[in-house]
Amino acid sequence: MAEPQRARPKPTPETQHFWDGTKAGELRLQRCDACAHVYFPPRPFCPSCASRKVSIFKASGKGFLYSYVINHRPAAPGFTPPYAIAVVELDEGPRMMSNIIDCPQTPEALELDMKLEVAFEALDDKITLPVFRPAKG
Amino acid sequence: MRRNQVAVVGAAETTELGVIPNASQLQLHADAALNAIADAGLRLSDIDGFATAVETPQQVCHYLGIKPTWVDGTSVGGCSFMLHVRHAAAAIEAGLCKTVLITHAESGKSMIGKLPRSTPADSLNGQFEAPYGVYGPPSMFPIPVLRFMKTYGITHEQLASVAVVQREWAAKNPRAMMKDPITVADVLNSRMIAYPFRLLQCCLVTDGGGALILTSADRARDFPRKPVYIMGTGESVETPMVSQMETFNSSRAFKTAGPLAFKEAGIAHKDVDHLMIYDAFAHLPLFGLGDLGFMSYEETGKFIADGNTRPGAKLPLNTNGGGLSYMHSGMYGMYALQESVRQMRGIAPAQVPNAKISVCHGVGGMFAASGTIVFTNER
Numbered sequence: 405m406a407e408p409q410r411a412r413p414k415p416t417p418e419t420q421h422f423w424d425g426t427k428a429g430e431l432r433l434q435r436c437d438a439c440a441h442v443y444f445p446p447r448p449f450c451p452s453c454a455s456r457k458v459s460i461f462k463a464s465g466k467g468f469l470y471s472y473v474i475n476h477r478p479a480a481p482g483f484t485p486p487y488a489i490a491v492v493e494l495d496e497g498p499r500m501m502s503n504i505i506d507c508p509q510t511p512e513a514l515e516l517d518m519k520l521e522v523a524f525e526a527l528d529d530k531i532t533l534p535v536f537r538p539a540k541g
Numbered sequence: 542m543r544r545n546q547v548a549v550v551g552a553a554e555t556t557e558l559g560v561i562p563n564a565s566q567l568q569l570h571a572d573a574a575l576n577a578i579a580d581a582g583l584r585l586s587d588i589d590g591f592a593t594a595v596e597t598p599q600q601v602c603h604y605l606g607i608k609p610t611w612v613d614g615t616s617v618g619g620c621s622f623m624l625h626v627r628h629a630a631a632a633i634e635a636g637l638c639k640t641v642l643i644t645h646a647e648s649g650k651s652m653i654g655k656l657p658r659s660t661p662a663d664s665l666n667g668q669f670e671a672p673y674g675v676y677g678p679p680s681m682f683p684i685p686v687l688r689f690m691k692t693y694g695i696t697h698e699q700l701a702s703v704a705v706v707q708r709e710w711a712a713k714n715p716r717a718m719m720k721d722p723i724t725v726a727d728v729l730n731s732r733m734i735a736y737p738f739r740l741l742q743c744c745l746v747t748d749g750g751g752a753l754i755l756t757s758a759d760r761a762r763d764f765p766r767k768p769v770y771i772m773g774t775g776e777s778v779e780t781p782m783v784s785q786m787e788t789f790n791s792s793r794a795f796k797t798a799g800p801l802a803f804k805e806a807g808i809a810h811k812d813v814d815h816l817m818i819y820d821a822f823a824h825l826p827l828f829g830l831g832d833l834g835f836m837s838y839e840e841t842g843k844f845i846a847d848g849n850t851r852p853g854a855k856l857p858l859n860t861n862g863g864g865l866s867y868m869h870s871g872m873y874g875m876y877a878l879q880e881s882v883r884q885m886r887g888i889a890p891a892q893v894p895n896a897k898i899s900v901c902h903g904v905g906g907m908f909a910a911s912g913t914i915v916f917t918n919e920r
Contacts, residue, residue, distance in 0.1 A: 411660075413668035423668075445669050445785070471688035471789050473680060474736035480676035486736070489673050489680055491784045501670045501784035511736060516691050533672055 410482030412531055419446045421460050426532040431463045431522045433496055444498035465522030466539065467494040474509055492520055492536050506537040544806055545920050547630040548761035548768035551581025551754030552882040555646065558716050558868050561748040565654030569646030569750040570601050577642065577752035582765045588754075590638030592629060594621035594645065594872065595656060601644055611638035617778060618905025619819060619872040621645075622753070623798075623912025626878065627774035629755045639756060646750025647870035670782055678821060682907050683738045685789030686824040690737075692790045692838070695827065697737060699842030701728035703823040704741045704865050706851050711862025713852065713891035718745050719866040742823035744869035751875040753882070758920060769885040772898070773806025773915035775799060783907045792904070794911035795832035799902060802913035803833070806898075810835050814896035815884045816856060817877040819903045820863040826850075829902050833913070857893045860884065874903040878914065885918040 415423045422445075425432035435442045436450035437457040449456045472490040479485040488509045493499045505523060507513050519539035526532045553576035555561070555569050564572065570593065578585060585606055592613035593601050602609055613628045615621055622645055629641040648655045660667045675681045689695060705725055711717035723741060731740040761768035777797035780786060787793050803810075810833075818829035826845065831838035835856070844850070850858035861867040861880040868876055881899040883889035899916045 410674075411667065411671035412662060413672055414662035415668070416663050419665075419668055445665050445782075471685055473683050473687075473738070474733075475674060475676070475680045476733045476735060478676055478679075480671075480674040480680070483674040483676075486733075487674055489675055489684065489735075491684060491789075499784055501673050501675070501782075503673050516687060527672070 408481030410527065411480065412527055418448055422446045423531060425462070426524055426534050429524055431465045431534050432460050433463045433494070433498060434458050434460055442496045442498060444500055464495050467492045467520050467536070469504070469514065469516055469518045469520055470499055471516065472504070472514055474511070474514070488514055490536070503535045504537065505535050542631055542634065542774060542805060544772045545770040545917065546758050547633050547755055547771045548758045549753055549771070549882050549916070550756050550761050550764040550766060550768055551577040551583065551752070552879055553577040553580045553752055554876070554879055555750040558749040559718055559747050560650050561648070562651050562653070564648070566646055566648040567596065567600065567604055567654055569648060569748065570596060570644045571605055573646055573750035573752040574605055574642055574644050577754050580766065581754045583640065583754065587640050588642045590629060590632060590641035592625035592641065592643045594625070595647070607642070609638070611641070617910035619821065620874045620903025620905035620910055620912040621872065622874045622878055623901065623903040623914050624776045626753065626755065626771060626914050627776055627912060630771045630774060633755060633757055639760070641755045642752060643755070644750065644752045645872055645875035647872055648748050649870035650746050650748045666782055670784060678907065679735045679738070679743050681783050682822050683735050683824065684783050685786065685908070686737060688789035689824060689827070693841070694839060695842040697729060698725050699846040700737070700742065700823050700827070701725045702846040703820070703826055704728045706845060706848070707820065707859050707863045707865050709851055710860050710891055711866035714861050714867060715890060717862040717867045718747060719862070738822060741865070744821045744864035744873065745866070747868045747870050749868055749870045751879045753878060767886050767918060769882050770917050770920055771914065772917040773802040773804070773808070775801030775805070775913040776911065778910045779908060781906055781909045786908055790838065791832050792828050792908045792911065794908060795828060795902070795904070798911040798913045799833035802900070802915050806915035808898060808915060812898050813856070813900050815860065815881065815893045815899040816858045817881050817899070817901040818858060819873055819877055820859055820865055821869065821873060821904065823865065825904060826858060833900070833902060852891060860889060860891045860893065874905070874912070877901050877903060881914070881916050885916050887918070
């Protein structure tokens with residue numbers, strides 16, 4: 405029997421642009437045309453002012469480590485513990501859950517507020533996940 | 542809502558708590574309900590209002606043989622029962638029903654007849670959290686705590702002391718699962734679950750249930766038990782995605798529900814004799830003490846570590862031992878409510894002498910939801 409797989413996102417009409425973006429190597433956010441609020445996760449209206457006039461834009465992919473846990477047990481299918489489950493605050497404002505790559509999964513290496521940049525990890529030919537690594541320079 | 546117009550007149554937990562391999566989840570609902578009905582001196586046919594969570598009202602009502610004219614299936618996680626109390630009080634005051642039964646039960650350990658919990662791959666959680674390896678509450682609930690610690694200067698030792706102090710309370714409760722004394726070192730040397738939290742900072746996983754019966758304060762005088770009045774209530778929700786909380790330095794749902802209940806009750810913090818703060822994990826009492834306005838967030842860790850919430854100290858907190866040591870079937874809110882009612886009746890195993898006001902604060906679905914009830918035994 406095959407190993408249990410890592411949970412795979414299934415896009416909806418409201419989130420398809422996000423997953424199309426990651427596949428193209430872009431982290432896409434949305435900005436309200438009326439009040440300029442930048443938000444995540446995706447939806448076709450502004451959760452701050454309720455305007456339906458919103459635009460999709462390519463985010464910088466830069467942010468910092470807001471908080472995390474290092475999960476030991478139980479481990480999710482497809483993960484080898486210990487692994488960090490992080491929340492990244494993007495320079496544009498929104499936060500998102502992610503994993504931190506190219507970095508030891510230890511409290512010493514994972515310092516709160518450390519600068520991060522987005523990277524893209526293809527799960528299959530349909531879904532590419534945005535993950536983050538310590539920013540260079 | 543007007544204060545002290547509705548009272549708890551029946552309260553009971555399941556006959557057994559802990560590991561119950563001989564009953565399904567649905568039967569545990571019934572066991573708790575029958576115990577509460579006996580406690581109130583009622584018959585099932587007296588119940589005309591019903592609320593429960595996870596299981597549906599129709600499922601439990603049919604199993605018990607109840608024919609309600611008012612139901613509430615609010616299911617927002619472990620604090621659902623705080624919300625049920627609030628909604629039931631409003632319904633009784635509005636005349637929609639007279640006698641409300643609220644049940645909770647969960648075969649959390651034995652998993653008999655327990656409904657599966659799943660996260661659909663096309664839900665927002667399924668798309669934006671599940672792929673990063675979250676797997677159950679231990680991997681999600683503690684995610685804010687490192688930020689909270691850094692912002693307010695809270696130490697690992699202080700967070701460990703939450704478990705130590707609650708074990709002291711549990712030792713006084715014969716029905717508590719874990720009663721042996723522990724030290725801060727024991728906590729910090731226990732098995733790592735999700736850094737920074739170790740085994741002894743995470744709730745138990747047990748089987749059990751509980752039920753409450755509410756009626757109008759005027760009717761409550763005719764019941765066998767001392768009425769426990771609903772003095773104030775509050776509720777709110779924020780987000781089912783822990784990553785999308787407004788901040789990790791507090792809980793918006795806590796900060797909405799808690800002050801609402803205090804305001805409705807017309808009480809100040811110094812009036813609180815007894816406090817329950819739902820402790821699925823060790824950081825929750827710190828969030829609660831800060832968000833409910835008992836003290837600054839910076840003081841919360843030291844306050845507990847210095848022993849101010851211990852037996853005999855000035856702010857008795859989680860006096861049954863909490864989710865960390867008493868029991869935690871998955872949705873602990875009902876057990877916190879049961880302990881508040883016991884304290885107000887004056888029959889708790891670790892009774893706080895002369896306690897007149899009890900605040901019971903719940904959390905649900907990680908930090909998704911919150912409900913706060915202020916109880917009093919004086920009308």
